[in-house]
Amino acid sequence: MQLADLRSTADRIRAAIATHVVGQNDTVDLLLTALFAGGHVLLEGPPGTAKTLLAQCFARTLDLQFGRVQFTPDLMPGDILGSNLFNFQTSAFALTKGPIFCDILLADEINRTPPKTQAALLEAMQERGVTLDGKRHVLSPRFTVIATQNPIEQQGAYPLPEAQLDRFLFKHILSYPSVAEETRIVAEHGTRPSNRATPAIEQVFTQDALTAAVDLAAQTRLPEEVVNYVVRIVRATREGNIFELGASPRAAAMLASAARARAALDGRDYVIPDDVKALAAPALRHRVILSPTAEIEGRTTDAALKTIIDQTEAPR
Numbered sequence: 001m002q003l004a005d006l007r008s009t010a011d012r013i014r015a016a017i018a019t020h021v022v023g024q025n026d027t028v029d030l031l032l033t034a035l036f037a038g039g040h041v042l043l044e045g046p047p048g049t050a051k052t053l054l055a056q057c058f059a060r061t062l063d064l065q066f067g068r069v070q071f072t073p074d075l076m077p078g079d080i081l082g083s084n085l086f087n088f089q090t091s092a093f094a095l096t097k098g099p100i101f102c103d104i105l106l107a108d109e110i111n112r113t114p115p116k117t118q119a120a121l122l123e124a125m126q127e128r129g130v131t132l133d134g135k136r137h138v139l140s141p142r143f144t145v146i147a148t149q150n151p152i153e154q155q156g157a158y159p160l161p162e163a164q165l166d167r168f169l170f171k172h173i174l175s176y177p178s179v180a181e182e183t184r185i186v187a188e189h190g191t192r193p194s195n196r197a198t199p200a201i202e203q204v205f206t207q208d209a210l211t212a213a214v215d216l217a218a219q220t221r222l223p224e225e226v227v228n229y230v231v232r233i234v235r236a237t238r239e240g241n242i243f244e245l246g247a248s249p250r251a252a253a254m255l256a257s258a259a260r261a262r263a264a265l266d267g268r269d270y271v272i273p274d275d276v277k278a279l280a281a282p283a284l285r286h287r288v289i290l291s292p293t294a295e296i297e298g299r300t301t302d303a304a305l306k307t308i309i310d311q312t313e314a315p316r
Contacts, residue, residue, distance in 0.1 A: 013062070052106060071108060
């Protein structure tokens with residue numbers, strides 16, 4: 001596969017998903033970028049914005065196994081990871097795999113479950129493996145978490161700690177569709193839920209082809225001047241009095257990795273500053289904390305990041 005083929009294939013994936021999910025083009029682009037960069041995505045938005053349908057369609061177009069966990073206050077780590085159960089027929093313990101043993105895991109309303117259960121995802125997200133009863137089990141090399149959270153419901157919610165947030169490559173803010181998009185949604189999907197079957201969708205990639213494409217994207221060149229540009233943006237979040245907590249060196253490395261994936265999906269074998277600019281906000285917004293002074297002044301995280309990105313000179 002050549003980079004030009006990868007770009008056309010990415011266009012086919014977007015088109016296939018768009019036949020079932022209306023108005024989420026930016027989200028699809030971030031999911032593709034995260035998959036090729038080996039990262040995870042946190043989606044924040046109101047209910048009813050097709051987050052679950054989007055994750056299902058995304059997995060199917062790529063021939064990936066889909067799993068889903070509905071996070072609730074009584075969810076236990078074993079409900080996600082699985083457990084070793086005694087088999088009376090064999091007189092031995094056997095692993096009963098949890099839903100985490102898949103390629104694309106939808107962690108629905110992740111902030112509705114206690115920190116102990118949230119932490120069960122940490123090792124899997126970082127190491128792509130889990131440990132059960134002292135034995136390590138390797139997950140799929142394409143294992144990707146798409147987590148969702150509702151920004152409105154605060155009662156009964158458990159905000160993700162910084163260590164957990166840092167495991168996500170992107171945090172994407174979902175908004176309601178435009179008037180035209182919502183009109184199309186109602187016209188095409190305005191049926192009783194019981195009458196709606198899970199949609200059939202074109203399978204664009206096979207798993208072997210996806211592996212080859214990811215390996216090809218990993219060869220994308222990252223020029224030194226772009227590396228310096230990434231570092232300057234990230235370091236700027238630690239300077240001044242806008243942020244109480246700035247982005248870490250891990251954030252810089254993950255932003256650079258995401259920029260390489262974006263370049264490859266655009267059919268280029270080299271990264272340009274525009275790749276970094278396009279991904280800086282979703283890659284950093286969950287890794288910084290506004291200072292009390294900035295909050296009193298009415299600043300928002302996204303506005304502060306935009307100021308930093310705009311004021312950081314890009315290489316020519």
